[in-house]
Amino acid sequence: MTRIVLSTGNIVTGGPLIIRKPGTPRSNLELTNSLRSNFQAAQQDYAPSPVNSNGNGAHHRNGHPVNGKTRPTVDAWTATEDSVLYVPRIDWTAAGLQEDRAQYEITLKLFFLPTASVEKRTEYINEALQLVMKELRVEHIDLLIASFPGISFEGDCEWEADKINATMGNDEEEITTWAALESLYEQGKVSRLGIAEFGTEKLQRFINRVKVWPAVNQINIKDCCSVPPPLTKLAKSEGIELLTHGDCTDILPSGTLRELLGHGAHGAGILADDENAQNGLQGNLIPEWVVKYTAFVNYRGVIENKGYFAGAELVKA
Known part of the structure; x- marks a missing residue:
């Protein structure tokens, strides 16, 4: 079994491949485009310099090779630390925020993926939180939103969507x-x-059984008309922000x-393909979690740092 952590870096300051069309991008497209861009940038940074007839390396003015697109070896642009493969390798010395921590509102959204083990969710939580804290060099997070699999708002109207939602997910x-x-809240980390x-x-069933009530409830109403009035009423009465x-x-x-890690036209070349089982890692790839983080500068009203980490396991067949 191989643990894999993927990262986008700060997509606010990323290159042109991360620039989106006007409007709010769907997170899955933003994530995959940003990961692919970060992989390509790392491969360029660590690509071997082509040698010319004089024996000297031929470089682009930014240090990237100009002759051909030679892909570096996987261990050149990735890193293995504590049995975890980081794709790409992360320069932790460049991490951190530009201003005092008190100037920021830092939000995490942690997606528990349907392919992952429910029993390992505590591990996922701790791993995702530690990665973001290390990336931003902070000791606590202002808001952490949990997104569970199998829950949505779907229906012809808000009333139908609200009714269907009551049967979704797994309460236990x-x-x-x-x-x-x-536990993170009680420790002061969130x-x-x-x-x-x-x-x-x-939501009513949930708050009846938990110790710390959610301060926020995020909903996606793209498939119905508006926020269900009963939900608005409940949230207002219990002090939950919608x-x-x-x-x-x-x-x-x-x-x-x-596809992101494979040998295709837009892949990173890490996983073995069917034609040659020796040209990469082999096994069943299981996505486990994704965390999206944003660091918002309050007094300037801008996002300084935004990015994603994702965790997966590669299990030998």
């Missing part, structure tokens, strides 16, 4: 996972907790991840 698994998040896609009945979003619940399907 969500409450058990929430206990691990409550100031507020949030959830996503909880309709009226589901926010809308455009994120995709299954943000990183197995096929998408395998």
Whole structure:
């Protein structure tokens, strides 16, 4: 078994491949485009310099080779630390925010993917949180929103969507996972907790059984008309902030991840392909979690740092 952590770096300061069309991008497209761009940038940075007839390396003015597109070996642009393969390797010395921590509102959204083990969610939470804290060089997060698989708002109207939502997900698994998040809250590592896609009945059942109530409930109403009035009423009465979003619940399907890491035209060349089983890692690739983080500078009203980490396991067949 191989643990894999993928990262986008700060996509706010990323290159042109990360620039999106006007409007709010869906998170799955933003994630895959940003990962692919970061992989390509790392491969360019660590690519071998072609040698000319004089024996000297021929370089682009930015240090990248100009003759051909020689891909560096995988171990040149990735790194293995504590049995975890980082794709690409991360320069932790360049991490951190530009200003004092008090100037920022830092938000995390942690997606638990449907392909992952429910029993390992506490591990996923701790791993994702530590990566973001290390990347931003902070000791606590202002808001952490949990996104559970299999929950959405779907229907011809808000009333139907709210009714269908009540039957979605798994209450027991969500409450058990929430206990691990409550521990972070009690330790002071997270100031507020949030959830996503909880309709009226589901939210009521949830707050009846948890110790720390969610401060935020994010919902995506793209497939129905508006926020269900009963949900608005419940949230207001219990002091829960309702926010809308455009994120995709299954943000990183197995096929998408395998394409990102495979030997295709837009792949990173890490996984072995069918034609040659010796040209990369082999096994069943299981996406486990994705975390999206944003560092918002309050007094300037801008996002200084935004990015993603994703965790997966490669299990030998």
